[in-house]
Amino acid sequence: MVSPIGLPYSDASFDYVHLRFLALDVPATQWQHVIAELFRVCKPGGWVEVCETDGMVRQPSPASEIVNGWMSHVAAEDGVLLQDVGTLDALMARTGFSDVNVRGLRYPLGDWAGAVGTVKYRVYRGVVEANRARVLSCVDITDEQLDHMLEEQADSLEQHQSHVMHYVYTAQRPINSSVLALPFIAPGSSPTARSSHLGPR
Template sequence: MGNINSHLKRRRPSIKKIPEFDQMKSDQERQEKLIDFYLSTSIDSIDRQHMYHFLRAYIFQSNFSSPVEDKLIEGGYKVLDIGCGAGTWLLDLSNKYENSHFVGVDIKPVYPHEIKPNNLEFIEADVINGLSFHDNEFDFTHIENMSYVFTSDQWDFVLSELIRVTRPGGYIEVGDRRNGYVGEGPIFRKLTDAIWATYSNRGIDVKLLYNLDSKFALQPNIGKVHRVEKEFIVGPNGGKIGLVWQDMSISYFKSEISSKILSEQIEISEEEYKDMVEKLDNEFKQTSPECVHVRYWAQKQLLE
């Protein structure tokens, strides 16, 4: 379900064309070409979002885990994505499932404004202020990579809003990755610990994802909460996917905002910080840090 290989028929801003992508014969070849392509891509913040979308789809072998693909193909299905960012997930799905309708919401309008499929719309809004949609408006509501944005109390509200706007019988899905790694080296550990510390300083529970299914299950009108986990090794010891994550990580650490914030958190100079990051390449060759991604999905109960 949720085949990741969308039919990229329309030209879109920010998503780079992969040479001969359309001529590839099999799904596996397409997946491999995407990974190969991203290994040599120069990326900024938006490009990392595009890359991360394909990485997640690759490790799960799907864009979603909820059992909704048949309905999406059938058409008339309405999908909402909260915190849609650059809109990559929605662009992928809206091209593949042309007879269904998709809506993306984000507080920052970095999504495409003009060049997009007719069955896709974006709305600038903050879910914390409440969603403007009617009750029971969507068949499938989705939120991903937002577990380190909201506090625990805010998550209660966000989940309640997702459930509110989902039709009875529809599905709600939440996805992200666990904080921390297993088997990382000292440099990578120090850098990632600094990231989690900055979140904790803002009142974010970085361990929330471990128990989000319990919080999810406490919401009214929710059936069994399903949990799907996928893991991979970061760096060359993890193959192509590990190299993609390594590339994303180093790019993130080298960004101007990361250099400033994380060096302050570690209490070292920016020059010392940059020297640490330069040593990551070699450390990844000698370690096998494991990264875990999680998806939770549940069905809204039919009204009696």
């Protein structure tokens, strides 16, 4: 994760900069700083790629809706707004990047979708399990209740054709560009709520 001090690299160090799957670790107040640091260490004319997912199950069953709510609640306790990962293109453009593009990739969950679905569900379940203690604490449920809900969710994936979305952002730092002096938004300040303009997922 990008620290408040910034990335430990000089300005314009890299032709290509890649960041992925930090959504659960970046508070809403920090995304501007993160994107600005990617801009800073990228060479003029170079490219940045950001791959993120909000981890929310689309086409959810009732059980998946409950788990979605639990994970969103855990993230919000850390100041993380998971929906922000669907709006990073606007932030990249404001930071000074050009040729900003976003691709939404739909990944199925569960054995019904073959090897991809099996692996993707295993990864998804691993993220939930890694946050098990936080879920139990934040939403005040027992291990048994969590296990029961996860089993209900697993059993419902095929019926609902459930999936998660990944977003792949690419952007270029303009050749004739300088590092923007963007203000750093300190942790703890009020994040600005934003709605995704990418449409239904």
